[in-house]
Amino acid sequence: MSGGFFGAFRCCKGDIDTIQTGAEGIPTNNVRLFSYNLLRSATGNFHPTNRIGGGGYGVVYKGVFKDGTQVAIKCLSAESKQGTNEFLTEINMISNIRHPNLVEFIGCCIEGNHRILVYEYLENNSLASALLGSKSKHVALDWPMRAAICLGTASGLVFLHEEAEPHVVHRDIKASNILLGRNFDPKIGDFGLAKLFPDNVTHLSTRVAGTDGYLAPEYALLGQLTKKADVYSFGVLMLEIISGRSSSKSAFGEELMVLVEWTWKLREEKRLLEIVDPELTAYPEGEVLRFIKVALFCTQGSAHQRPTMRQVVEMLSKDVHLNESALTEPRIYRGRSSKQLGGASSEESSSSQAEKRKQPVNPFVNSSYSSQSSDSVTQMLPR
Numbered sequence: 001m002s003g004g005f006f007g008a009f010r011c012c013k014g015d016i017d018t019i020q021t022g023a024e025g026i027p028t029n030n031v032r033l034f035s036y037n038l039l040r041s042a043t044g045n046f047h048p049t050n051r052i053g054g055g056g057y058g059v060v061y062k063g064v065f066k067d068g069t070q071v072a073i074k075c076l077s078a079e080s081k082q083g084t085n086e087f088l089t090e091i092n093m094i095s096n097i098r099h100p101n102l103v104e105f106i107g108c109c110i111e112g113n114h115r116i117l118v119y120e121y122l123e124n125n126s127l128a129s130a131l132l133g134s135k136s137k138h139v140a141l142d143w144p145m146r147a148a149i150c151l152g153t154a155s156g157l158v159f160l161h162e163e164a165e166p167h168v169v170h171r172d173i174k175a176s177n178i179l180l181g182r183n184f185d186p187k188i189g190d191f192g193l194a195k196l197f198p199d200n201v202t203h204l205s206t207r208v209a210g211t212d213g214y215l216a217p218e219y220a221l222l223g224q225l226t227k228k229a230d231v232y233s234f235g236v237l238m239l240e241i242i243s244g245r246s247s248s249k250s251a252f253g254e255e256l257m258v259l260v261e262w263t264w265k266l267r268e269e270k271r272l273l274e275i276v277d278p279e280l281t282a283y284p285e286g287e288v289l290r291f292i293k294v295a296l297f298c299t300q301g302s303a304h305q306r307p308t309m310r311q312v313v314e315m316l317s318k319d320v321h322l323n324e325s326a327l328t329e330p331r332i333y334r335g336r337s338s339k340q341l342g343g344a345s346s347e348e349s350s351s352s353q354a355e356k357r358k359q360p361v362n363p364f365v366n367s368s369y370s371s372q373s374s375d376s377v378t379q380m381l382p383r
């Protein structure tokens, strides 16, 4: 099945080889190539007991190589059956991106119809299962752990946005894409994956239709994809981490508000700490309040008003005084699923007037930062 593709590689001795040159001469950088047979034996013939999850991209298995190395093996679903060249180009890009807060990409298998990605295995599963999962999966995360997860995730995003080559907008920041290492250190997964799927068929197409509460409204409605869409999703994620509540599955107050709206309401009523997870019995109030406010800066309706991820890291890691007078209201995108929550139609809502195109406002009181946005907008149809 693999046909000409493998003919382009140097003959491999064992199960793993380093691709020197892809099909039709696409140079690849130290991408480890795994044979399908090796992955099959590492997963017990893809046995259901080794299945550790499955999302829109495909099914994930835990695999163990003969030397004992544990890996996560992601078998991409049918929609990703793009040509070998395009696939290799994206794989190349992903393989070059390395950071302590990003799940390490180990290699891939491209045999026949198979498109399989191999990652380092994170033993503490995803933040979604630790924080929001069923009782058996739930892990008690104290405040220092939650703060470290926020900060680590933000650092991973700074890397993707500003240091990775090319810069990467993740597009799908959410609790299930934050994996937790041995010490509950966070690592962002699935970066670069959206590009492995042709735009009109990615799994995210169902995501907008049935909003999961993470989508920046300008991306969901207008298809405007910038780094600020990730900043928005990160703000929602932070509120989940602080409150221990799922943004898509929780409804608050009589109006059945979503988490972001509820947080804004509590702020107006000067009851912001009520959003904190009741499981957190001891925490530094000043720091937690600062984190909640940073999340609100991230979820502002106007993308231009949101901080960059680098500014977010600054705001989280130092006891900076936030310029709250610059904080504007959040805006949320309501998809079909939010009808059960808020009863709204499938459109954006904002408690503010129509968005005014303001100049960005610096969230710091004393800072030399200019939050002038230099984001380029990629027009994408909502997926």
Ligand SMILES: Nc1ncnc2c1ncn2[C@@H]1O[C@H](COP(=O)(O)OP(=O)(O)OP(=O)(O)O)[C@@H](O)[C@H]1O
Residues within 6 Å of the ligand: 052, 053, 054, 055, 056, 057, 058, 059, 060, 072, 103, 119, 120, 121, 122, 123, 125, 126, 128, 129, 172, 176, 177, 179, 189, 190
């Ligand atoms: N590197 C990994 N180490 C350990 N577990 C992993 C790893 N990658 C994924 N998983 C597990 O597999 C689950 C499913 O991951 P997957 O990315 O396929 O789906 P998802 O994140 O829920 O949705 P999406 O497809 O939108 O990303 C994760 O929630 C996690 O429990």
Ligand SMILES: [Mg+2]
Residues within 6 Å of the ligand: 055, 176, 177, 189, 190
């Ligand atoms: Mg995922």
